[in-house]
Amino acid sequence: MDQPEIGEFILSEQVRVNGRITAATLSSGGELGWGDRRLDVKKQVLGFSVEGSEIKIRAVVEAAAGSWCSGDKTKLIRKCFTLELLSIDSLRLWSQKLQEYLDSLGRPKRLFVFVNPYGGKKSASTIFVSDVKPLLDDASVEYTVQETKYQLHAKEVARSLDLAKYDGIVCVSGDGILVEVLNGLLIREDWENAIKIPLGVVPAGTGNGMVKSLLDSCGEPCAASNATMSIIRGHKRSLDVATISxxxxxxxxxxxxxxxxxxxxxxxxxxxxxxxxxxxxxxxxxxxxxxxxxxxxxxxxxxxxxxxxxxxxxxxxxxxxxxxxxxxxxxxxxxxxxxxxxxxxxxxxxxxxxxxxxxxxxxxxxxxxxxxxxxxxxxxxxxxxxxxxxxxxxxxxxxxxxxxxxxxxxxxxxxxxxxxxxxxxxxxxxxxxxxxxxxxxxxxxxxxxxxxxxxxxxxxxxxxxxxxxxxxxxxxQGLATLFAPSLDLADLIPIPRD
Missing domain, CATH: 2.60.200.40 (Tumour Suppressor Smad4)
Incomplete structure (x- = not known):
């Protein structure tokens, strides 16, 4: 992964890791480090919990080269790192600063998740349980799950969903459910606000063209873990919508x-x-x-x-x-x-x-x-x-x-x-x-x-x-919004319409 800008240290403290005392730091640029380990908080850290005098850092790291796929596209795997703080004051300060930094990233906190158990190899439910749910839980994201039961079910739900309760809609499916959601949002009376909700997709269907396009644009593999991380990180990009009439x-x-x-x-x-x-x-x-x-x-x-x-x-x-x-x-x-x-x-x-x-x-x-x-x-x-x-x-x-x-x-x-x-x-x-x-x-x-x-x-x-x-x-141009694997500044700058 690309290394973040280090910046000034927000925190610098002696901690115990695996029984050894070492220096740990958190920089304003989002680098969390101790010993030989460096984590990019924006890209890798999902969340943390406090257990006694220990802080459990929940993160993702790249799998060992060649362990999953060819080339330079590498799958992400979950990891938990334990830092033991040496005083109660240090524990409180680290907990506070870590939470403040994570909160500043603007990540989604509540998601509505469609799971299509009938698409592709009928593996969406398994993918959600094994790949998506653990990452959402690690990131402390609240979610409501809706399995689709028939064609256009997702469109019906999206049409009447109380969007104020959610920071995004995620489809664990192929492209079909995502398209249904788009159409459901655009036939609402409040479509102008509805279409602003970010949409995410995790590959679990026959055709995964949208998520493949999103992940490939940043050199990432079309894998459920990578797609889920792009949603958790909360980066967004705009998407053109074609009206066929x-x-x-x-x-x-x-x-x-x-x-x-x-x-x-x-x-x-x-x-x-x-x-x-x-x-x-x-x-x-x-x-x-x-x-x-x-x-x-x-x-x-x-x-x-x-x-x-x-x-x-x-x-x-x-x-x-x-x-x-x-x-x-x-x-x-x-x-x-x-x-x-x-x-x-x-x-x-x-x-x-x-x-x-x-x-x-x-x-x-x-x-x-x-x-x-x-x-x-x-x-x-x-x-x-x-x-x-x-x-x-x-x-x-x-x-x-x-x-x-x-x-x-x-x-x-x-x-x-x-x-x-x-x-x-x-x-x-x-x-x-x-x-x-x-x-x-x-x-x-x-x-x-x-x-x-x-x-x-x-x-x-x-x-x-x-x-x-x-x-x-x-x-x-740019009518819809997608969760994306990285922030594309070009998409944030309005392009003049002819």
Missing amino acids: QGDTKFFSMLMLAWGLVADIDIESEKYRWMGSARLDFYGLQRILGLRKYNGSIIFVPASGFESYGEPIDVEKEVIFEGESKPKSDDGPVTTQDYGYQGPKVDMKSLNWRKINGPFVSIWLHNVPWGGEDTMAAPDAQFSDGCLDLIMIKDCPKLSLLMLMNGLNDGSHVKSPHVSYLKVKAFILQPGPRVDDQTKAGIIDVDGEVLARGKGSYKSEEKTLMSYDKLLIKVD
């Missing part, structure tokens, strides 16, 4: 939208769920060998530096904005209430819209770098830049596509000449049918769940929130 119907996304190849693999491979994560590779090969292309078009506002993509369009003729037309499915869309967050207020007609016509192999929008623990979909994505990263494939030979998909684990796929990679500030998807069979359409996948199914697609008989039609996507 179709008429009056809205969905709030924090991860990704896929249409075409990626969506087909993600959703249709569910039939092979018994294979575990290997189902994606197995079905991905099938889909590449039987490659589909989709008609349609995309309309977008490019970020600065990407204006060369697409062709300029006449906004009045091409773009349908809210209130001017409402696409409808056969059963009609499932609409949300009028109150709650309605999406960012943007003069859409004043923007520099450009258009690209299909056919397309794949359209993939990403808000953060990682789509899963092994999928770096958008290596240049930022948490709060006001943009979505667009990864587009229009045409690609099958062999090249196989090689390209192998590059997803390190982000090298975006360097392929068959991939267009750019940043967009707003986006309109106009999906169409398959090129080879006009009677069959595709799937629109948002944050790992089906947002819309076209006719003849996989499980097309099932109802979805939106119809397989035009979607408008707008980005609200």
